[in-house]
Amino acid sequence: MRSTHDAFHVAVPTHDLDEAVRFYVFGLGAKLARRYDDRVTFDFFGDQLVCHLDPAAVAVEPVEYPRHFGVTFARAEDFDRLLQLVEHRKLRVLSGPATRFEGTAEQHRTVFLVDPSNNVLEFKQYDDPRLQY
Structure with missing residues (x-):
């Protein structure tokens, strides 16, 4: 483990x-x-x-699925700080911020960023911290 x-x-x-x-x-x-x-x-x-x-391995266009990586924040404040950083530093956003699966147990906020080589990063935070994993 x-x-x-x-x-x-x-x-x-x-x-x-x-x-x-x-x-x-x-x-x-x-x-x-x-x-x-x-x-x-x-x-x-x-x-x-x-x-x-x-x-040669860099994607021509960024796409959210299936290949991306990132961080699932346990605390809403940390996700909010990331969003402020993205806005302040004008980082490239592919989509979001948005709320997914609204009204369900899986409800979470998400934002997808793109690095300079079109690698996609997802940052998210679930309303229910038990769903972090």
């Missing part, structure tokens, strides 16, 4: 390492962990995100 000392790892392609750093560090506030000629690693909300330099 995962402990609080373990980190989830996800890797995505990028066409430009400098743009990835600008978006994730200076846009979203991730911490730069390591940088190499072919990849950059971030502390992304406590987990590990690696952007690999692979322009």
Whole structure:
């Protein structure tokens, strides 16, 4: 089982390492962990995100489904702070913010962002914190 000392790892392609750093560090506030000629690693909300330099693998157009990654916030205040950051730093929004499954047990707020290499990120927060997982 995962402990609080373990980190989830996800890797995505990028066409430009400098743009990835600008978006994730200076846009979203991730911490730069390591940088190499072919990849950059971030502390992304406590987990590990690696952007690999692979322009041929970059999506031509961003789409929400099926491939995206992100964070499900436990607290509404944290989701609200992210929305303020997105607005303040004028980060590229694919869709939202919106409420999905309104009136059901699965009701949650969501926003989809797009990084400079068309990787799609979803940030969300459920009304019922038991549905975070």
